[in-house]
Amino acid sequence: MREALTLTFWLTFLLGCVGVVWWQVYGGAAVGYFALAAGVCAGFGVTALMVQELCFRxxxxxxxxxxxILIxxxxxxxxxxxxxxxxHEPQIFPAxxxxxxxxxxxxxxxxxRxxxxxxxxxxxxxxxESAN
Structure with missing residues (x-):
């Protein structure tokens, strides 16, 4: 769970910084699509790490x-x-x-890690176990 929390905080910072650049390049109308893409990708990423950690346990x-990997x-x-x-927005796929x-x-x-x-x-x- 520690890795999932680390990923959440790191991605919030990283995608927030890239979102500011995205806003500067594409304008305010494209920020909503970037936020949607960031939320979807980060959500699946955190879910994947949680599944991996639970299966390892x-x-x-x-x-x-x-x-x-599949998630x-x-x-x-x-x-x-x-x-x-x-x-049908041109900025959704690049985002x-x-x-x-x-x-x-x-x-x-x-x-x-x-x-x-x-x-x-x-x-x-x-x-x-081998020492016992």
Missing amino acids: IGADFAGSLGS RTLGPLLTVAVMSKFL FVCCYLLTLLSETILSV LVNRWEKRRAERSSA
Whole structure:
């Protein structure tokens, strides 16, 4: 859960800064679409990290990693496909691409930290069991 909270705070700052630049480049009308894209991508990112951490706690490492990847990639991509069909705005797709790449980078860094932390705990447990 710590990684999910870290991701939430980091993405709020990062996407907020990029949102200001987005407003300067595309104008005030495009900020709503950027905020929508940022919320969708950040929501799926936090969900993916929570699923991964919960699966690691119960010992389903592979299922957690696979579920995290599927949530992280398919969620925003399916959302942008549906929204692009109904919202015929030229700024919606670039906003999703920008937010998706920023959240994917941040989630990958935190996901690697999460996997390394669980590998370290697993090694400590196995060494403690072998000592007994």
